[in-house]
Amino acid sequence: MTEILLSSRDLHLYYGKKEALNGIDLSFNKGEITALIGPSGCGKSTFLRSLNRMNDLIPGVTITGSVMYKGKDIYSPKTDVVELRKEIGMVFQQPNPFPFSIYENVIYGLKLKGETDKAVLDRVVEESLKAASVWDDVKDKLHQSALSLSGGQQQRVCIARVLAVDPEIILLDEPTSALDPVSSGKIENTLFDLKDKYTMIIVTHNMSQASRISDKTAFFLNGDLIEADNTKKIFLNPSKKETEDYISGRFG
DSSP, rough: OEEEEEEEEEEEEEEEEEEEEEEEEEEEEOOOOEEEOTTSSSSSHHHHHHTGGGGGTTTTTEEEEEETTEEEEESSSOHHHHHHHHHHEEEEOOOOOOSSSSHHHHHHHHHHTTOOHHHHHHHHHHHHHHTTTHHHHHHOOSSGGGGSSSSSHHHHHHHHHHHOOOOSSSESSSSTTTSSSHHHHHHHHHHHHHTTOEEEEEOSSSSSHHHOOOOOEEEEEEEEEEEEEEEHHHHSSOSHHHHHHTTTTSSS
């Protein structure tokens, strides 16, 4: 039976007076990958960042409506945003490792939690890097700078950094758009392997990527959610003409 882990209800977001999200209702099932697609500026990344309150960091943003996670509204004043972002982690478009060693990057979140046991840290580093499919590349250089790695390896270290704090949900904002096709393929394979353990929501411009790796697809246009359904249905038999036009390349 599918379990809804996260859902937005009537979510509106304004940058100053400009409305960027026009009342989004969207649910995410546990253990599924959902792709958010649509042309540039349609609101998909803005929506993604609303799901773990990353938009709180942008001045002049107002949000109304709710985002329910495990029965609680994440926009409640009682929410501990640091804890929330451990449970709903984020991987960005540009690989953004910290200017530390690979090892220090992966344990960063655990150290914030106060974990100091070296055996625990060593185990988590190995497990997280293996889960992110980059252990074999880096196991002999864990104490070298993460910035010395290739773009694709850096992005997989960033995924390992998110995995190390054991999230429930991973948000990915175009995680392969800055990478070459081979590195992109490796990241896609990594996400596929992680699907059994994590719920993932990915913003992508790449239609073939969305159709390959996601269970559900949601199409955004001008701040509206046009439709959301099983990926196969969206790509083969969309309900709305705008979706069909976008997927077939008529605009966007």
